[in-house]
Amino acid sequence: MTVIQGSSIGEAADATGLTEDALRYYEREGLVGPIARDAFGHRRYTEQDLAWIGIVTCLRDAGLGIADLRRFTTLLHADGEPTERATFLLRRRAELVRQRESLDAAITVLDGKIAYYGADGA
Amino acid sequence: MTVIQGSSIGEAADATGLTEDALRYYEREGLVGPIARDAFGHRRYTEQDLAWIGIVTCLRDAGLGIADLRRFTTLLHADGEPTERATFLLRRRAELVRQRESLDAAITVLDGKIAYYGADGA
DNA sequence: GCTTGACCTGGAGCGCGCTCCAGGGTCTTC
DNA sequence: GAAGACCCTGGAGCGCGCTCCAGGTCAAGC
Numbered sequence: 245m246t247v248i249q250g251s252s253i254g255e256a257a258d259a260t261g262l263t264e265d266a267l268r269y270y271e272r273e274g275l276v277g278p279i280a281r282d283a284f285g286h287r288r289y290t291e292q293d294l295a296w297i298g299i300v301t302c303l304r305d306a307g308l309g310i311a312d313l314r315r316f317t318t319l320l321h322a323d324g325e326p327t328e329r330a331t332f333l334l335r336r337r338a339e340l341v342r343q344r345e346s347l348d349a350a351i352t353v354l355d356g357k358i359a360y361y362g363a364d365g366a
Numbered sequence: 367m368t369v370i371q372g373s374s375i376g377e378a379a380d381a382t383g384l385t386e387d388a389l390r391y392y393e394r395e396g397l398v399g400p401i402a403r404d405a406f407g408h409r410r411y412t413e414q415d416l417a418w419i420g421i422v423t424c425l426r427d428a429g430l431g432i433a434d435l436r437r438f439t440t441l442l443h444a445d446g447e448p449t450e451r452a453t454f455l456l457r458r459r460a461e462l463v464r465q466r467e468s469l470d471a472a473i474t475v476l477d478g479k480i481a482y483y484g485a486d487g488a
Numbered sequence: 489g490c491t492t493g494a495c496c497t498g499g500a501g502c503g504c505g506c507t508c509c510a511g512g513g514t515c516t517t518c
Numbered sequence: 519g520a521a522g523a524c525c526c527t528g529g530a531g532c533g534c535g536c537t538c539c540a541g542g543t544c545a546a547g548c
Contacts, residue, residue: 302475347465
């Protein structure tokens with residue numbers, strides 16, 4: 245008996261909240277490692293794949309671009325000088341912190357307007 | 367004597383950090399009120415215009431889209447039911463807060479990786 | 489054996505937010 | 519009066535991040 249392992253792309257889409265197209269796109273762009281294929285050439289996602297996709301999705305949601313994530317992926321997958329990796333990680337982190345400051349500023353602006361106009365619409 | 371008031375588009379660009387093209391685009395899109403013109407049809411930005419552009423820029427940096435900002439602008443400029451305005455403001459605020467949570471999650475992920483690989487690259 | 493359904497590939501298309509460009513005008517400086 | 523700086527308009531172009539589509543393979547169910 246041949247046990248089929250891992251998830252199909254449809255299942256992976258359900259599990260991650262991404263579309264199948266986005267999953268294929270991420271693979272083409274090198275954001276997720278090459279996904280294993282079954283006898284028919286269909287993708288089979290392992291638990292590890294799904295976990296990694298979760299990380300990628302989290303960083304995407306925070307605004308990191310595709311190029312950054314490709315870099316992130318290749319740097320964390322074995323190659324890449326450790327120093328380069330560390331600088332990269334710290335730089336992105338700093339950017340995210342800056343972004344959070346923008347966000348806080350914007351929230352403050354909205355709060356000002358809300359206070360001015362009255363949150364109850366009065 | 368005719369005193370020329372306000373800033374030219376070039377000065378406004380310098381002051382706001384936007385490009386002249388972006389300023390014209392924002393006006394076309396209704397994100398900044400119609401800007402006054404001098405005798406030659408050249409734009410003259412008042413201090414109020416610049417202040418408003420500052421607010422718009424702040425919200426743009428936080429990720430609000432052009433359509434949202436147009437809505438924001440028209441809602442805050444006289445018309446617009448107060449209730450509608452309040453809901454709009456509160457809804458956007460909630461979105462920004464959610465966005466900050468994404469950001470925090472992403473920072474945590476990066477921190478995990480940084481801790482794992484060692485921030486010093488060792 | 490024919491439909492249905494899940495998947496494949498390669499490539500075109502799209503919405504957003506600008507950015508760039510052609511073609512033209514006015515004012516100042518040499 | 520020629521050159522250069524600054525501005526105008528309308529419209530095309532662009533990079534990003536998908537999304538959609540055509541055309542095809544394979545497997546299971548009726």
